[in-house]
Amino acid sequence: MEATEFDAILDAVRTFVEREVVPAEDEIEETDAIPARIRTAAAAMGLFGYALPEEYGGLGLTMSEEVRLAMVIGRTTPAFRSMFGTNNGIAGQVLVNFGTDAQKARYLPGLAAGELVASFALTEPDAGSDPSGLRTRAVKDGDGYVINGQKRFITNAPEADLFMVFARTGDATEGAKGISVFVVDATLPGVTVGPSDAKMGQRGAHTAEVSLEDVRVAADALVGGVEGDGFVAAMRSLAKGRLHIAGLSVGLAERLVEESLTHAVNQTQGGTRIADFQLVQAMLADSKTETSAGRALVLEAARAYDDGSDTRTGPSCAKLFCTEMVDRVADRAVQIHGGLGYMQDVKVSRFYRDARLFRLYEGTSEIQKTIIAKQMVRGATR
16 A cells, blocks of 8 residues: 555544544443444444455555554554454454455455454363364364354454354364364354453453354355364464554553643642652653553564564564553553542543453463564574
C-alpha cells in the first residue's frame, strides 16, 4: 500500500477512535457490548479485514503497517479491537496461509466485510499454551469427518459464524504432527457455545466454551485439504498475533501515560501539583521511557517480520516485553491516581484490569521466554 494511502487510513482510524470509541468507553463497560453504530462504522472502514488480502476485499496491510494501526486501536478499550481481531488475526490467518483457493474465496470476503465472524478454537481445558496435548478428535467417516471435543476461552465464540477448530486426526503419540484444522460452521448440529465468561476485565469482548459433540463436517472443511498441518498453522498465526498484541500494548501504554500526566498536572496536594513531586515525576518518566522502548521494539520486529529475516523470535520478544511493560505502566497509573485509581469507574482502573490479559493470551509470558531461549540455543548450535 502507498504510504500516503496508509497514512490516510491511519488518520481516519485515529479520528474515529478519539471521537467515537473513547467517548463510548463507559457505555461499553456498562453494557458489556460494542454499540451497533461502532460496529457498522468499523466494518465500513475496512477494520474487519485490514490484514486480509486485497483480492478478497481486505486492506492487505504489511506487518509494519498493521502494528502502527494496532497502536492507534490500542488507545481505547481492548474490546473494540477484539470485535474484529480474530477475523484479521489468529482465525483469519489460518485461511490466508493454509486455506485452499476455494476456502479462501468462500470465506475471506465475508470476513473482510464484517459479514462473518471467525473464532480460533485451539485452547482446551488441558491444552492451552502447549497445544500438543490437544484432545479434540476428528475421525474420518465416509466422505467427511466427525469431530468431538471441548474448547475453552474462545474469543468471539458467542458471536462467531465460523470456528477454526484444531483437532487430532493422527494418533496421540504423534504429538503436534497429528493435529489438523477444520472450518466448522457454528450452526452445525452438535456445536454448542456456552454463556460468555465472567472475566476480570475487557468487558465488551466475549469468550466462551465451545462443545463439539459428533459434529459432522464435509471433507472440504479440512483447511488446505491436508491432514497434519494444524500445529504449523496455529504457530504461524500465533506468531503474527503476538506482534499485533505487542502493538496494542504500546497503544494502551501511551493512553495510560496521557491519563497519568493529565491527572498529575491537575491534581494538587497541599496546594502543590502532584506533577511537581519528584517521586511522581519518576513514575511518569519510567512509564514514558518504557513505552517509547516498546514502540521501537515493535516497529523493528515488524520490519524483520516483513522482510522474512525473523518471524519467530522477534514477535515473541516484542510480545513478552510490551505486555509486561503495559502492566507496569498501568500499575504506576493507578499509583499516580492514588485512592481514585482504585475506583472501578476510573479509566486507569479499567485499563489496569484490561491489560492483565495481554500477558496470557497468544501464549503466556513464560511461553515467550521458552520460545526465545530455544531459538537462541538452536541458532548457537547450528
